[in-house]
Amino acid sequence: MIPKLDYYKEKWGVRSDASIKPGLTAITEALQLVGNPQENLSVVHVAGTNGKGSTITFIEHISKAHGLSTATFMSPCIEDVHDQIQLDEQPITPEEMDAVFKIMADAGLDGKLTDFELLTVAAFLAFERFAPNITIIECGMGGRFDSTNVVKPIVSVVPSIALEHTNFLGSTIESIAMHKSGIIKEGKPVVTGVLPIEAMKIFTQEAEKLRSPLLVYNENFTVIEENSKEIYMANDVRIPNLTRSMPGLHQRSNMALAITAFNIFAQVNGVKTNVEAFRNGVQSAQLACRFELLAPKLYIDGAHNPASAKSLVDAIQEQFPNEPIHFIVGMLGDKDIRGVLAELEKVGTTFTFVDVANDRAMAANEIMKMSNTVNKSTTYDILTTVQQKLLLNEVIIMTGSLYLLAKWRKILHETFN
Secondary structure, eight states, X not given: OOTTHHHHHHHHTOOEEOSOOOXXXXXXXXXXXXXXXXXXXXXXEEOOSSSHHHHHHHHHHHHHHTTOOEEEEOSSOSSSGGGGEEETTEEOOHHHHHHHHHHHHHTTOTTSEEHHHHHHHHHHHHHHHXXXXXXXXXXXXXXXXXXXXXXXXXXXXXXOOOOOOHHHHOSSHHHHHHHHGGGOOTTOOEEEXXXXXXXXXXXXXXXXXXXXXXXXXXXXXXXXXXXXXEEEEESSOEEEEEOOSSOSTHHHHHHHHHHHHHHHHHHHHTOOOOHXXXXXXXXXXXXXXXXXXXXXXXXXXXXXXXXXXXXXXXXXXXXXXXXXXXXXXXXXXXXXXHHHHHHHTTTOSEEEEOOOXXXXXXXXXXXXXXXXXXXXXXXXXXXXXXXHHHHTTOEEEEESOHHHHHHHHHHHHHHTO
């Protein structure tokens, strides 16, 4: 369920299906009915398991620092549906959402699409009306059969690949990679992070088949550290003195992918790049719910699979070595809960498990039974727990589900500031 999407559907009489139906036939037909707005966009397309949001944020801020207008389509929302469609870093307004829903209603899209397909069409319409210099599109799930894969990108980007959505994408790295590599388009470059060997084989084959240049982190471009600053290096590009605001070594790779993708975009579109703009863009890039600081020693992070939990743990070890860490955890039942807990328990001193307001959520007491940590409890009173832990000078991190963070992000920020 996408919060507030139903409001617009009911207001404009445009029904859609809440289920997931991978495939491009329905959205292709729907886009034809509204004039194929996606064909008028200059797109960077991003797929992968973890790191998509961070990479998109780096690209967006680098673009802004170069004086470009931006549009982004990302999933899931933080508060409601408006978050997912952003114009120059601002959520789409209700007035603009009404305008695109009117177009869809008039075009006869009622009952033709799933919720995500409908939202994808809305995003393309909003972006066409806004006419940004650069449009950055995140795949909803997978890639090859994801509704966003109707775009013709200037460059495709894949930060990482791990097991996810196995009921739709398959239970092996190869099958996941087959889906993700579907965003590669003929003759268009694809930029990737360091992928598992099995995945890289699939990507190499797909890129060769489509005659698409394949650029890989630590092979075709890299980042090194020097005097606590980072230096981006590629064959013909060197950008020194980079300072990230997003912590964690995993963000180094995401930053490098973003710089590489933007350089490709800039070359194709005749945008003149400069080193200072890259520095400013990298330093200003911050993403909600990714190791986000809400108050002193109070963080939230949307780590919902083992790979993202490992990245969170790495960032904690980098930022808070030897400090007590208290996790507040709520998760959906279809996630690899044991895998996530195994990572968090490497650094967690104490754990509090909480319920998540979602039909797919696992009860807090059931998650607690799966935890191997000793100091653990459940609570319905999150605010009191946070207050007590802050008084003990512990680092507090709420994690596990973006649905949990969406509910508590604003409450925690307002209560403890």
